[in-house]
Amino acid sequence: MADASGANEATAKMDYFFIIDFVQSLVDGLLFGTTYALIGIGFTLIFGVMRKLNLAYGAAALAGTYIGLAAFLAFDAPPPVVFLASALGSGLIGLVVYYCCFRFTPTSYPMASLLASVGMLLFIDEVVIHLSHGMPFPYPSVFSDATLELGDIWIRGDLLFVFGMCVVAMAVLFWLLYRTPLGLATRAVSQQPRAAQLCGIDSTRVNALTFVIAGILGGVAGAMTAAAVGVLSPIIAMGLTVKGLIVVVIGGLGSIPGAIIGGLLVGAAENVFLLLRGVTERDIYVMLLLFLFLTLRPGGLFGSTAGRD
């Protein structure tokens, strides 16, 4: 009898630890998921104004992050400057991508710009690998020693910072979109490009600026990913691209709140499956989640079913 109760106690303890682990990875995932949300928003913004898919987006975000890293290595810049350089660099590369892949390709033939952005993806990836020799570099982080303890749940300070930065970026974006003339123009173009042009909005300028804004968001996401991991390597570009696209589909194309919820969902699901099934199988389940959404809610969480695409 004593043995049995001992075993029971052991399983109870196991269960307790399991729940703690579970909640822990859920929290970490939600915090980290904000970076996916940012990438998702970037894809959604670009799709909103141009109805085009920019596959070079993740690579541009990565390249921007490397610009920040270069500032860190060359001038020993403090982390805030590094993060700022990452964001601005990525915005600049976003503009280059727009002019190379989207400005001069015909709008009636979407495959041209799609393939051009694939070419850009390969190009940016290669430039980054060429310049960094494919080696992973340490990336500065802040508050990495601090932890916030809530009972048995520990919240990593750097993840909390990542979360905070991403929320700030989103808040700035909302202010930009809903409180400034530029935001009004952007929303007008994404609702009806021709009507917007008739109202005197220069849609080329709006498109270019949208690429810059999306690039900056991508740069923030890239910098925050690198800061959370602590290491920057070219591999994260593909992860950012694929996860960002999944976020967009789950959240609903063209919906910014959808991208935010989708990002948190993907981040949380990823970490929970990491705990349950290990690192090699993690992404399979995230993809299955995507297929579940595609079959049950093809329009995504917030997408309108009567969308144009």
Add this chain to the structure above:
Amino acid sequence: MDFYFGLLQIFGVHTLLGLSAYVVLLTGQVSMAQAGFYAIGAYAAGACTAMFGMHILPAVLIAGLLTAVVACVVGFPALRVKGLMLVVATLAFGEMVRLFFFNLTWQVERGGEMVGPNGAEGFRSIRYFPENGWEIWQVTGFIWIIVAVIMVALWWVDRTRAGAVLRAVGHDETAAQSIGLNLTAVKVGAMTAGGFIAGIGGGIYAHTVTHIEHGVFGVLLATFAIAYPILGGLGSIFGTLIAVLFIQGFLIEGLRFMGDWRSLLFGALIVLAMNLRPTGLLGEHAPRLSQLFGRKTNDHDKSLELKEAE
């Protein structure tokens, strides 16, 4: 000499990969799942010969059929969505297949050693050709006979009603639907045919390299698959062939002397090509686009085609 035969083999399997994407692209769908289908074909054909001792021809055929079934099953949910959603769905499917093979360990004992897929290590010793004493020129001939058969079949299909149906759906879905075409059937059919071709291509690929691993079948291969037909132009299957020769022959092998810079140039050239000729090298002989570019472009296409053929 062996080097050139090897190169011809690469051209052959990549042509199959490109053609598999070409069929799907004709219906206006961008599928990033072709690398996944290619992987399924490669592992299936490898398993048939290396693990169960089959002949190469039925093995490749089984690989093609199995992949076609998978493509058909995937096609139904995936083709409910279109445009960007389809790109993402197929991209996710391709990655899922890759991760599946990354985790797959299934080995049987044959001739005193264990053969079969072994997780991250991949599937080693698919040695059907060397074991049965095939010369390299025989292997190359075998590959190109299959490529030729498939190309002739596709060329013929393109000239029948089926080809017209595929293009009709690709150009204007609403118009195609209004003349009574079943969109889902056409798209899933194209996906299945694409899966069959990709499966055969993958099956052959596995035997030419003898060792396959999950990393090969990533997003990069999927982008190559759609890059060939788009770069070559959707007007005819020869566009895909020319694009394969251009990318694999010129950009990858021909520029080898440039060392590291080659891969830099590669992406830049694709960007440039798409800006200069958005509809691909051979262009698309669609009524809509010929209106856009006028008659001159078509003549230009022909001269270009001749030049490439020389």
